[in-house]
Amino acid sequence: MQDFLELAVGAAASGCIYGLLALSYLVMIRPTGVINFAVGEWAMIAAFAGFLLLTGAHWSYPLGMAAIVAFMLVLGWATERIAVRPLLDAGAPVLAPILALLGMLVVFRESISLAFGPDPRQVPYPFGFGRLELGPLAGSYQSFFMIGVSALVFGAAWYFFERTVWGKCFEAVALNRRAAALMGINLSRVTALSFAAGSGIAGVAGILIAPNISAHYLMGVPLAIQGFTALVIGGVGRVEGALLGGLLLAFAEQLTVRYAPVPAGYAQGVPLVLLMIFLIVRPTGLLRARA
Amino acid sequence: MKSIALGLGAAIALSALAFLLGDYHNDVYRKLLLWIALALSYNFVFGICGQVTFSHFAFYGIGAYAIVILLFTAAFPLPLAIVCGVALCVALALAVAIPATRLEGFYLALATMAFAQLFIVVLNEGGAITGGTGGLASYRLPPVLGLDLSGRAYTVVIVLVLIGTAAVLRRVDHSWFGRACRAVRDNPEAAAAMGVDVARTKVIAFTLSSVLAGIAGMAYAFVDNTVNPPIFGLENAFLVLFMVIVGGSGRHAGAVVGTVLLYLLPFILSPLIGQHHALVFGVLMVTAILLQPRGLIGLYDRLARR
Amino acid sequence: MSALLEVRGLSKRFGGLTAVRELDFEVRVGEILGVIGPNGAGKTTTFNVVAGAYRADAGEIRFAGESIAGLPPHRIAARGVMRTFQHNRPFGGMAAIDNVLVGAHTRFRRRLWSIVLGGAREEETRQRERAQELVQFVGLGEAVAADVTTLSFGQGRMLEIARALAGEPRLILLDEPAAGLTPAECTRLADIIRGIAARGIAVLLIEHDMHFLLALAHRVVVLNFGAKIADGLPDEIRAHPAVMDAYLGSHAAHQ
Numbered sequence: 001m002q003d004f005l006e007l008a009v010g011a012a013a014s015g016c017i018y019g020l021l022a023l024s025y026l027v028m029i030r031p032t033g034v035i036n037f038a039v040g041e042w043a044m045i046a047a048f049a050g051f052l053l054l055t056g057a058h059w060s061y062p063l064g065m066a067a068i069v070a071f072m073l074v075l076g077w078a079t080e081r082i083a084v085r086p087l088l089d090a091g092a093p094v095l096a097p098i099l100a101l102l103g104m105l106v107v108f109r110e111s112i113s114l115a116f117g118p119d120p121r122q123v124p125y126p127f128g129f130g131r132l133e134l135g136p137l138a139g140s141y142q143s144f145f146m147i148g149v150s151a152l153v154f155g156a157a158w159y160f161f162e163r164t165v166w167g168k169c170f171e172a173v174a175l176n177r178r179a180a181a182l183m184g185i186n187l188s189r190v191t192a193l194s195f196a197a198g199s200g201i202a203g204v205a206g207i208l209i210a211p212n213i214s215a216h217y218l219m220g221v222p223l224a225i226q227g228f229t230a231l232v233i234g235g236v237g238r239v240e241g242a243l244l245g246g247l248l249l250a251f252a253e254q255l256t257v258r259y260a261p262v263p264a265g266y267a268q269g270v271p272l273v274l275l276m277i278f279l280i281v282r283p284t285g286l287l288r289a290r291a
Numbered sequence: 292m293k294s295i296a297l298g299l300g301a302a303i304a305l306s307a308l309a310f311l312l313g314d315y316h317n318d319v320y321r322k323l324l325l326w327i328a329l330a331l332s333y334n335f336v337f338g339i340c341g342q343v344t345f346s347h348f349a350f351y352g353i354g355a356y357a358i359v360i361l362l363f364t365a366a367f368p369l370p371l372a373i374v375c376g377v378a379l380c381v382a383l384a385l386a387v388a389i390p391a392t393r394l395e396g397f398y399l400a401l402a403t404m405a406f407a408q409l410f411i412v413v414l415n416e417g418g419a420i421t422g423g424t425g426g427l428a429s430y431r432l433p434p435v436l437g438l439d440l441s442g443r444a445y446t447v448v449i450v451l452v453l454i455g456t457a458a459v460l461r462r463v464d465h466s467w468f469g470r471a472c473r474a475v476r477d478n479p480e481a482a483a484a485m486g487v488d489v490a491r492t493k494v495i496a497f498t499l500s501s502v503l504a505g506i507a508g509m510a511y512a513f514v515d516n517t518v519n520p521p522i523f524g525l526e527n528a529f530l531v532l533f534m535v536i537v538g539g540s541g542r543h544a545g546a547v548v549g550t551v552l553l554y555l556l557p558f559i560l561s562p563l564i565g566q567h568h569a570l571v572f573g574v575l576m577v578t579a580i581l582l583q584p585r586g587l588i589g590l591y592d593r594l595a596r597r
Numbered sequence: 598m599s600a601l602l603e604v605r606g607l608s609k610r611f612g613g614l615t616a617v618r619e620l621d622f623e624v625r626v627g628e629i630l631g632v633i634g635p636n637g638a639g640k641t642t643t644f645n646v647v648a649g650a651y652r653a654d655a656g657e658i659r660f661a662g663e664s665i666a667g668l669p670p671h672r673i674a675a676r677g678v679m680r681t682f683q684h685n686r687p688f689g690g691m692a693a694i695d696n697v698l699v700g701a702h703t704r705f706r707r708r709l710w711s712i713v714l715g716g717a718r719e720e721e722t723r724q725r726e727r728a729q730e731l732v733q734f735v736g737l738g739e740a741v742a743a744d745v746t747t748l749s750f751g752q753g754r755m756l757e758i759a760r761a762l763a764g765e766p767r768l769i770l771l772d773e774p775a776a777g778l779t780p781a782e783c784t785r786l787a788d789i790i791r792g793i794a795a796r797g798i799a800v801l802l803i804e805h806d807m808h809f810l811l812a813l814a815h816r817v818v819v820l821n822f823g824a825k826i827a828d829g830l831p832d833e834i835r836a837h838p839a840v841m842d843a844y845l846g847s848h849a850a851h852q
Contacts, residue, residue, distance in 0.1 A: 035397055086581055095343065098397075099536065100580040102529060106573030114567045221525060225408060228401065265416040272409040279402050280390040459713055466717040467698075467705040467724075470691070474699045477688035484648065484682070486674035486703035486764060495709065541690065 003258075009139025009147075011254040012247060016150030019246025020205040021227025022234060023157060026242050028198040030174035031190050033094045034084060036101045040224030041108035042199050043206030046072055047215035048112055050207050051121040061126040068207055069200050076199025079104060080192050088191065105220070113217040120214035123207075146208045150243075153204055157239045170194065222268075229275040235285025244286060249274060294461070302454045309446035321449050321514055323554050326531070328453045328507045330538075330546040333531050335460050336500035338540030339469065341476025342493055345528045346387065346403035349410040350380055350501040352523030354508025356414070356421060359518055363430050364420065373509060380505035384498040392493040399493070407525055414520040426519025445513060452510045456503050461543065463499065472496050473541075530569070533576040539586025548587050601626045601799050602647070602678075602768055607656035609642050616642040618823040620656070624768060629790060629800040631814030631831075633807055635844055639823040640803045641683070644772055647801070648680045649673040660768065675703045679761035680770040685753040687745040693756055694741050697728040700763030731759040735789055751782040758789065768799045775809045787813050807844070811835060819843065 024039045046068050053064040083100040127141035134144075161167040172180040173190050181187050205223070213219060226249065234245025249271055257267040278285070305324070312320055333347045357376035361367045367375065391402040414421045421427070432440055440448055463469055471492050474482035479489050512518055530553070538549020553575070557568035564570065583590055600623040607620040617639040624630045634640050645651045647658060649670040658666040665673050674680075679700065688696050701724050707717055732741050735755040740748060748756060754774060761769055771790070775783050790813055794800055804810040811817065811831040819827040819834060821843040827834055834840055 083577060083581070092584070096580055096584065099343075099532070100577050103533065103573045103576030103580065106529060106533075106569050107577065110567045110570035110573060114564070114570065222408075225404065229405070232401070263416055266412065269409055269412045269416075272405040272412065275405040276402055276409075279394070279398055279405075283394050283398060462712055462715060462717065463709070466707070466709075466712040466721065467702060468709055468712065470695060470699055471702055473690055473695075474688050474702075477690045478686050480650075480670075481682065481686040481688065482699065483670040484650075484674060484680050485700050485760065486671050487699070488671045 005136050006138055007254050007258060009137050009143050011250045013139065013143035013146040013250075014253070015230075015247035015250030016146050016243070017205050017209050017223075017246070018226045018230040018249050019234075019243040020150055020153060020201055020208075021223055022230035022242035022245055023154065023239060024198045024202040024205070025228055025231050026236060026239070027157070027170075027201065028194050029236055031170050031177075031194050032084070032088065032097075034097045034101070035228070036195075036198065037098075037224050037228075038079070038101050038105040038108060038220075039198065039202045039227055040220035040222070041105050041112075042072065042075065042202035043209070043223050044112060044215065044217065044220040045075065045108060046203035046206030047123060047210035047219065048116060048121065049203075050123040050210050051116075051215045054124050055122055061124075065207055069203055072199045072203030073196045075203075076196040077192050079199065080195035084191065084195065085188065089188075105224075109217055109220055116215075116217065118217065120216040123210035123215055125211045142208075142211055149204060149208060153201060154239060154243050157201075161239055166193075225275075226271050229271040229278075232275055232278050232283065232285055235287040237285070238287050241285055241287035248286075294458075298454050298458055302450055305450045305453070306447045309443050309450070317443065317446060318514075319558070321446050323551065324446075324449050324453050325507050325511055325514070326534075326554050327547055327550045328456045329504055330531055330534050330550040331453075331457055331460055331543060332500045332503035332507070334535045334540060334543065334546035335464070335472075335503075336496050337532065338535055338542070338546070339464060339476065340472035340493060340496040342497060343397070343400040343532075344403040344497060344500075345400060345525060345532075346407045346410075346501065347504050347531055348523045348525075348527045349403075349407040350384065350504040351508040351511065352410060352414070352518070352520075353380055353383060354505030355512040355518045355523070356427070356508075357505070358509040359427050359430060359512050360420065362433070363427075369433065369435065376505060376509055377502055380502045381498060384501040385494065388494040388497040392490045392497075399497070404525065407528055411520050411524050414523070422519070424520060426517060428517035428519075430516055432513045432516075440513075449510050449514070452507060456507065457543070459499075459503070464543075468492070468495070526569075530572060533572050535586075536584075537575050537579045537586055539588030542586075542588045545586050545588035552587070599626055600624070601661060602801065603657070603659045604643075604647065605657045605659075607643065607646065607658065608654050609639075609646055609651060610654050616823050617646070617820075620820070620823075620825055622818045622825065622828065624799050624801050626767075626799055627794060627797050628815040629794050629802055629813060631802045631804060631810040631817045632820060633804055633810055633817060634820035634826075636805070637822075638820040638843075640805075640820055641772065642823075643820070644680075644770060644801075644803050648678070648770055674764060674766075677765070677767040678770065679764040679766035679768075681754075681757040681761050681772055681774060683772040683776060685750070685757055687748070687753055687756060689746055691745065692741075693737060693743050693745055693748065694725070694728055694732060696745055696756055697731055697759045697763045698724060700760035701728065701765075703764055728759075728763055731762050734762075734792065735759045736785060751778050754778060754782075754786070755789070758793075762793065762798075766798060768801065769793060770801045770803075772803050773805055774802070775804060775806050783809055 021039055025036065028034055028036050049068045049071060053059045053067060054061065083104050084097040087096045087100060125142050127145060130141050131138060132141055132144055161170065169185050169190060172185060173187065177187065230245035230249045231242060233248055234241030252274060253267055253270045256270050257264055309317055309320060329347065329351060336342050336344055354376055357379050358372050361372035361375055362369065387402055387406050391399040415424050417423060471487045474487055475489050475492050483489050534549040534553045535546050537553060539545025553572055556571060560568055560571060579586055602624040604620060604622050607617055609617040620643060632640050646653045649668055653666055657664060660676055660678060665676060688699060705720060707720055729741065732738060735758050737752055737755050737759065740752060774786055778786060790800060802810060802814060811834065814831055817828065817831055817834045818825055819840050826839045826843060827837045
């Protein structure tokens, strides 16, 4: 039991990261139907920005983080403007922006690789390496930090979709683009906003996970896959689903590594097997969208 | 009759080229031919049937590893190894495609992406069987019918694999099945109303394309006499997708043009951008989708029409 | 004449809304059956249930004596029931003649493995000739090799019909074929539909335009609010008080 509780905090922290990535996909998929595989590369870019500002230029953590998030919002907006808007405006099928974003994935990855080289880059821990004990639960400061920040982001997202007018607009566009446009909702603005937000959320995930795994030009695709596995498990319809999916995925991974009689390397296979199982058995995910 | 003559002519011309090239260029040439075969088969499932998949290189790898493992670890005779390798590709393709095509939208793409990653994990963790991260090496193709097929002679084998792949795809494309695939691509609901079993069409197209990739993989295994995981990953799956789109998806000529261009480009560009040619591929891909979705072939058509 | 398509007790609900309620009708061999009704009467829902796009909640649908209820659209097409779409759905990546050839999908006999070995040529040629004939029949002769995206709306409509006919159906379902056509195109459409019936193919024609349908159909079924309110010969329907009511009723209520 003690064992499990020790594992729990770390798993919850990983789960939050997967959940954030799933949330990133979700805010873009809902209004546009576009699956943006480049979310992993966005997280990677934020991690490298962290390396530049925090390790390289020694900015204070809060200022650095704020600057990175702001930069990611702009990057998301720019990505949408370049690779998505022209296609949606021209009436292209939703596959076109999905493929264009795949091209952008490669562009992002190679640009970073060109700029920073193949070696992993260190990003500092905001609270150092220490461990914290909260009653029976124990984990690193970073794990608690991840959980805390993720809770804030999820809280804000939930509030946005459930309680604000803009959130209702998003829902309206998600349900029926044409009808929403006829009702006066500015589709371009919703799309731009959704990509900016998606990038910001992915960026937060990147900054949070960077100290643990270091910024590296290949970190994007595995994160992207873990993110959409979490999304498929939780269901595309609800913010809570993204978090639930992330947590389930992380716990499944950790429990497999810890207790299953297979070599550790196979842990990477867990999200993949889970994804395939869910696609076959329950593709709509665990939580249904509100009617 | 005409197409047999054409095929034979192409086989002779392409083989002759092998004998004219030096060793280094011959190596590049063989790999180019295999990439063209892969692009043609990928074009069938993606450009003609409209299904986005990411497992093409996984099947290339399944074919390659299967033939090496069956020939040398399991000591099968060559014909049996080939048949078993093909059967394995068929079984895995059906296992992935049958459940995934029951669903709408992008699920086949996601399932194949997961399958491709899973294949790499299995290769890396496969211990002695797959050779782990280092892969398998130091084997040689045994004599076939008494002939030692190495060097230039092996290039002829690859030419035959390419011509065979192209011939099968061409035949299938010009049949009612090819038309059914295009119908599924263009309007699945109308296709169903016309009697096309949409799910079955997708499964067959995917399986055919994956088996052809697997056969190319078997040929690949003896090019460098080594197989290792990185080649069969998602990187190259994205790349073949880019090649087909830049060249012109849906058209066989487009797949060829796109592959030749993107395969040879790094050799021309490496003085400028070193190893980062993928950056150029990404840019070309985004440019193609934004400006010329019908690819280079579409551009050629447009100019030719003037 | 015997019933080719029999629909008994058909009901379809969408959530709380009953779109079609206890509907009975039949289409006889070689006849043109018209189904009319005001907007929202349940015509399109009925059409889509028969075509297999929707699943009925209750009732029986028999074609040539065998139940087709619950079959997916492609199997219904294989049985000999072909349909057109109200909002034209051509296959944009193919020429007009190839669109028609997709319609003939269920008529091809060659197995795939035999195609790989090279046996497709003959059947292909034969079907292509048939398709050419159909293209001429609907008046698209000059556009046979055209890219379908260049066709006019009316031409696209004719292509839909040629494509459905390519499947050699015994029953063809036409979903508001006159919608959006010019008067001249409507006249040609009426001739084509008569030509189809003359070939022995039964026609189930859904139409909102009463005038067009009453001049063409052999028998008429009238729907309102999901139920049948009248059925009979066109002349009977023309003078039927319940039909007048249904079409003019809401209009009168607003006076």
